[in-house]
Amino acid sequence: MTIIDNPATAAPTVPAGRLFIGGEWRDASDGRRTTIVNPATGAALREVAAATTSDVDDAVAAARNAFDSGIWSGLSSRERARILQRAYQIMRERTEELAAVESANVGKPIMLAQFVDVNNAAELYEYYASLGHHLDGSVRETTGNTHAYVKREPLGVVVAITPFNFPLILSSSKIAPALIAGNTIVHKPAGDTPLSALIMAEILAEAGVPAGVFNVVTGSGATLGDHLVGHPDVDKVAFTGSTDVGAHAAALAAQTLKPFTAELGGNAANIVFADADLDQAIGTIISAFVFNSGQFCMAGPRLLVERPIYDTVLGILGQAVPQVPFGSPTDPATVIGPLASQTQLDKVSAIVERAKAAGAQVITGGSPVDLDGGFYYAPTVLAGLPSSAEIVAEEVFGPVLTVEPFDTEEEAIALANGTAYGLASGVQTSDLAKAHRVAAKLQAGITWVNGWALLDPSVPFGGVKASGWGREGGPEAMESYQRAHSIVFNLEQGAAR
Ligand code: NAD
Numbered sequence: 312m313t314i315i316d317n318p319a320t321a322a323p324t325v326p327a328g329r330l331f332i333g334g335e336w337r338d339a340s341d342g343r344r345t346t347i348v349n350p351a352t353g354a355a356l357r358e359v360a361a362a363t364t365s366d367v368d369d370a371v372a373a374a375r376n377a378f379d380s381g382i383w384s385g386l387s388s389r390e391r392a393r394i395l396q397r398a399y400q401i402m403r404e405r406t407e408e409l410a411a412v413e414s415a416n417v418g419k420p421i422m423l424a425q426f427v428d429v430n431n432a433a434e435l436y437e438y439y440a441s442l443g444h445h446l447d448g449s450v451r452e453t454t455g456n457t458h459a460y461v462k463r464e465p466l467g468v469v470v471a472i473t474p475f476n477f478p479l480i481l482s483s484s485k486i487a488p489a490l491i492a493g494n495t496i497v498h499k500p501a502g503d504t505p506l507s508a509l510i511m512a513e514i515l516a517e518a519g520v521p522a523g524v525f526n527v528v529t530g531s532g533a534t535l536g537d538h539l540v541g542h543p544d545v546d547k548v549a550f551t552g553s554t555d556v557g558a559h560a561a562a563l564a565a566q567t568l569k570p571f572t573a574e575l576g577g578n579a580a581n582i583v584f585a586d587a588d589l590d591q592a593i594g595t596i597i598s599a600f601v602f603n604s605g606q607f608c609m610a611g612p613r614l615l616v617e618r619p620i621y622d623t624v625l626g627i628l629g630q631a632v633p634q635v636p637f638g639s640p641t642d643p644a645t646v647i648g649p650l651a652s653q654t655q656l657d658k659v660s661a662i663v664e665r666a667k668a669a670g671a672q673v674i675t676g677g678s679p680v681d682l683d684g685g686f687y688y689a690p691t692v693l694a695g696l697p698s699s700a701e702i703v704a705e706e707v708f709g710p711v712l713t714v715e716p717f718d719t720e721e722e723a724i725a726l727a728n729g730t731a732y733g734l735a736s737g738v739q740t741s742d743l744a745k746a747h748r749v750a751a752k753l754q755a756g757i758t759w760v761n762g763w764a765l766l767d768p769s770v771p772f773g774g775v776k777a778s779g780w781g782r783e784g785g786p787e788a789m790e791s792y793q794r795a796h797s798i799v800f801n802l803e804q805g806a807a808r
Contacts, residue, residue, distance in 0.1 A: 328359040330366055330529060331512035333373035334522025340365045345530065347506060350418030350649045351640050353684040359505055362530035364538040367497070370526040374468040374495040375544045377523030384465050384493035391491055392443025395436050398518035402433040405514065409507060413479055416506045418686065419603065420645040431766065432479040435784075438768035439487035442786060446491070451797075458800040463793045465493035466570065467546030470539045472532070472560070473508075474552040475501035475651050476606040476708075481574075482508055484783040485549040486515075486525065492792040494547070495524045499539060501552075503652050505529040532556065540564050549791065550574065551608075554706075554732075554777045572781030572791045574608070575774055576706040577734030580727035581611035581763065582717075582749065584740040585619045591761065592739040593627055596712070599737065599763035601635060601647045601690050605710040606655065609735035609772070611763055612707055614714045615723050621716040628692045628714070629674045635690060638682065647710060649685040656686040659709030666693055666702040666713075674714070698729055706732065720749060728754045733775035737763050756782070 328344070329336040338344075339360040349356040362370075378384060383391070402409065409432075410425035419428060451459040471485040478500055489496055500508040508527050515525045528535060536556070540548050540563045548564050550557055551574035564571040581599055583592050599611030616624045640648035650656045660679055667673065676691030690710040696703055703713045717723040727736055736755040738746050750758040756773040759765050766772070771785035781791055 328357055328509065330360050330362055330370070331509065331525075331527040332366065332370045333526065334516065339363055339530070340369075345502070347416060347503065348652070349415055349685075350651050351415075351683060351685040353653070353686065356415055357506060359509070359529045362528040362535055364535065366528055366530075367535055367538050367542070370497045370528050371468060371539075371542050371544045373523040373526050374497050377521065378465075378467050378495040382521045383490075383495060383524045386493070388443040388446040388491060388493070391493065392440040394519040395440035395443065395487060395491055398515055398520070399433050399436040399440060401514045401517055402429065402436065405510070406430075406433070409479065409510060412506045412510060414640045416504045417475065417478065417651050418640050418649040420640045420642075420648045422643050422645070423603070424640075428477065428479050431768070432483040435480070435483040435487045435768045439491040442488075442789065443491040446789070446793075453799070456802045458802055460798055462796045462798065463492075463789075464796050466792060466794060467494060468544060469494045469496050469792065470542070470545050470548045471496055471498045472536065472539065472548065472550045472552065473498070473500050474608075475504040476603060476608070478504045479507045479511070481551050482511065484788070485551075486511070488783075488788040489549070489792045490520065490525070492789060494792055497526045497528060497539065497545070499528050499530075499532070499535055502529075502531045536560060537563060540569075541567065543567065545569060547571070547792070549781075551783075554779070557779060570791070572783075573774070573779030574781065574783060575734075575777060575779035576732055577608040577610070577774070577778050578613060578704070578706045578730050578732040579609060579611045579735040579737065579755065580613040580615050580730075580753075581737040582615045582723045582727055582739065583617065583620070583624065584723075584738075584742070584745065585617040586741045587739040588741060588761070589620070589623070589627075593624070593631060595737070595739060595761070595763045596624075596628070597632060597635060600712040601632075601710050602764060604647055604650050604688070605659075606651060606708050607764070608778075609757070609764060610708075611735070611737055612712055613703060613727075613730075614712055615717050615726050616714060617723070618716045618718050621714075625674055625692075625694055625714060628712070632675045632690050632692055637680075637687075637690065639685075647690055649682075649687045650709060651686070653686055655708065656688060659688050659707060659711065662702050662705070662707055662709075663691060663693070663711060666696060666700060669696065669700055671696050671700070671702070671713075676710070698726055704730060720745065724749060724752045728752075731777040734778035735759070735772075
């Protein structure tokens, strides 16, 4: 498989940088456009339309009309499955282009963009296409003289709002199950990273998704978010993003009693027991906090190490972390690229500076890196801070690891759960009984044992506590995009007259 040498050159293939509404590409109603920046250089990459609330109205109307016409919901789920399967195949054919655009827009190392982002996103379409062959209702055994069956129906118009860090994967984890269930969609990607969503509009249309079923509005969440979430013709909101914005949007959705799924922030603990296979654990620890430059809701930025190996682990991290290939996302050897925006770089720099001022011991990193004009921050390991320190307690969303020692299993569990969030968690140990015991007590939607980010389209993920509610991935995600409709017949003699 070839890799495009310069992802920036692929960006012009993004269709027109316009809105995709009712099967047509069009400019924003007021003609405004916004500049998308390449995080690896700080240079302009593309311009895209900055939608207005009137464009949102048009997109919702297109989705509403498409839903009500039955052009999509009226197909059998097997027919919809064939179309999603075609989308999967086109994504495979356009893998290198999708990866190049995702890399150029988000700053992702090209190899990871291809083998993680595009791969996982395509597999989500393949997986939900396969579920489309099994979306049957059910017959219920009733106690009365009745015949009852339960149909599974789509909800209607779904608004899919996604964050900047994994545009393709996180949009696919909403769009694929929503489409297979028969819903229509208005997708609003993050303001800074909308490019792959425009390619997906092209791919879904080519696969056979009818006009109006899938619409994309690009622009700022501050301008469009409330209008989308509060819109009376929207039947469901699937939101992934920060806890603060998610809580705001959930409260707004509640005013019109819309179902709302909330995939929010995280601050996972990675617990390493002294009996862990240290070579494997070190690889897991590092990948858990540097993957996607730490801009990963399920990253493992809080490392909890059993005291007998605490100093050893710190020593190894101090040596190993600076060796991880760091630099331009276009280099196939790069593992850690830039942060996705100047805003992210400023946020990460500021929180690390506050941690240093509060007495953090810098094991490695701890500052921005001046490279090519991009938004680079050195992978950073900090120790000597209490769990209450801001940088330990809050989501940093950068390549920053804090390390704390623990003495007992109970203390490790208490430290791991001692945060507002509950998205992911990890346990590294060679004692399987201990792994089961500890995993069962961790407050998180997913727990990895002897690894990290072991994700698959068939495995649900989602949050507890401030990390939100609802699940994406697996058959569980279908619950978010369908409702049960019970139909009950009276079988008493003469009832049908
Ligand atoms: P964000 O909350 O700033 O933005 C998320 C999306 O919401 C964007 O599309 C944004 O334009 C939109 N938005 C902004 N204001 C809105 C409003 N009033 N109403 C509706 N939508 C609005 O998040 P971000 O900075 O793009 O992403 C980082 C955050 O996302 C982190 O907290 C991260 O943990 C979280 N995240 C969670 C998951 C998960 O699966 N739980 C996955 C990825 C990222």
